[in-house]
Amino acid sequence: MGLVVNFMNNLFTQEIAIDLGTANTLIMYDNKIVVDLPSIIAIDIRIQKVIAVGEKAKKMQGKTHENIKIYKPLKDGVIADYKIAELMIREFIKKIPGINNRLFTPSLTMVICIPSGITEVEKRAVKDSAHNLNAKEVYLIEEPMAAAIGSGISVTKAEGNMIVDIGGGTTECGVIALGGIVCKKSIKIAGDVFTNDISYYLRSKYNLYVGERTSEKIKIDIGSAIETINIPPENIRIQGRDLSTGKPKEMSISYKEIIPALDKSILRIEDAVMETLSSTPPELAADIYKTGIYMAGGGSLLRGLDQRIAKKTGLSVFLVEDPLRAVVKGTGIALKNIDKFTFLMK
Numbered sequence: 001m002g003l004v005v006n007f008m009n010n011l012f013t014q015e016i017a018i019d020l021g022t023a024n025t026l027i028m029y030d031n032k033i034v035v036d037l038p039s040i041i042a043i044d045i046r047i048q049k050v051i052a053v054g055e056k057a058k059k060m061q062g063k064t065h066e067n068i069k070i071y072k073p074l075k076d077g078v079i080a081d082y083k084i085a086e087l088m089i090r091e092f093i094k095k096i097p098g099i100n101n102r103l104f105t106p107s108l109t110m111v112i113c114i115p116s117g118i119t120e121v122e123k124r125a126v127k128d129s130a131h132n133l134n135a136k137e138v139y140l141i142e143e144p145m146a147a148a149i150g151s152g153i154s155v156t157k158a159e160g161n162m163i164v165d166i167g168g169g170t171t172e173c174g175v176i177a178l179g180g181i182v183c184k185k186s187i188k189i190a191g192d193v194f195t196n197d198i199s200y201y202l203r204s205k206y207n208l209y210v211g212e213r214t215s216e217k218i219k220i221d222i223g224s225a226i227e228t229i230n231i232p233p234e235n236i237r238i239q240g241r242d243l244s245t246g247k248p249k250e251m252s253i254s255y256k257e258i259i260p261a262l263d264k265s266i267l268r269i270e271d272a273v274m275e276t277l278s279s280t281p282p283e284l285a286a287d288i289y290k291t292g293i294y295m296a297g298g299g300s301l302l303r304g305l306d307q308r309i310a311k312k313t314g315l316s317v318f319l320v321e322d323p324l325r326a327v328v329k330g331t332g333i334a335l336k337n338i339d340k341f342t343f344l345m346k
């Protein structure tokens, strides 16, 4: 009998875990990451049709004509445009192998990761969107918690651990113990601000106007938070438009130049980490003194950022394994432990 019920359940209900990030959306289904794509959608506004999502839509950025619009429905970690976000997630869910080629459209149980600074109204709206996407049951998990679980930290013990998740839109710091977030701080400075910092620097210093994709590439290829790195990246050549002449222009740029451009934003992140530490109760602070700080999220991959935070705090800082995927992995683990993890929000 149990088997039959289980079979029927599986037929009609599918479970997915979603990390709906400002920069990237990841989905876990059947213990596997089945979607890992930029949170971007391209729509032909003449015929109101989705023409691309994810990587394909990202490539179109900055190259569209008036009929094609590129949307990033998330801003600062939260959904800024619900209709567009639903369209995008619907397309992502369609990409999950095995979920659609079924006789019936299954209803979904979803665990969705949300930023820790999110308001009640925003939580409600995320759930409403999930229900529009055929979700029967929706659970929410806060990003620092998901990042910690996905990084292999045991969150339910009477031991404090600190996680700093630097994503695209938000940096979330959290101290976790006994299955809860004891103190947290969320700021809207993260990887995408680093990208903007680089654009701003090139425009103001060299009159060079570069696209967002170029600035992101500069950041990933040579971006650094400190001067003394083991293997310094080589200069790269970049192209854009010269704002004084209007002509396309190319120039070479070194990693050292980028450091001061990012400094102000990095200082803000350091401040957020320090603030979280200074609001940590002493017993947990004593634990963190021993365990150090774990860093996750794509923004944490900036060269030397871990060393800067280590210097500022006087603590050891560890980059978790697979920082871009820690949150979705943790959300996936939460999905498998819905009954056990009482901190999940319904």
Ligand SMILES: Nc1ncnc2c1ncn2[C@@H]1O[C@H](COP(=O)(O)OP(=O)(O)OP(=O)(O)O)[C@@H](O)[C@H]1O
Residues within 6 Å of the ligand: 020, 021, 022, 023, 024, 025, 076, 077, 078, 166, 167, 168, 169, 170, 171, 190, 191, 192, 195, 216, 219, 220, 223, 296, 297, 298, 299, 300, 301, 302, 303, 323, 324
């Ligand atoms: N190797 C790298 N070096 C520096 N930055 C990187 C690297 N790889 C990715 N990034 C940056 O990481 C950010 C995306 O990280 P992530 O996918 O964790 O964000 P997100 O979860 O979508 O955002 P959020 O959690 O804030 O909503 C982008 O700003 C991207 O440019």
Ligand SMILES: [Mg+2]
Residues within 6 Å of the ligand: 019, 021, 022, 143, 167, 168, 297, 327
């Ligand atoms: Mg994230």
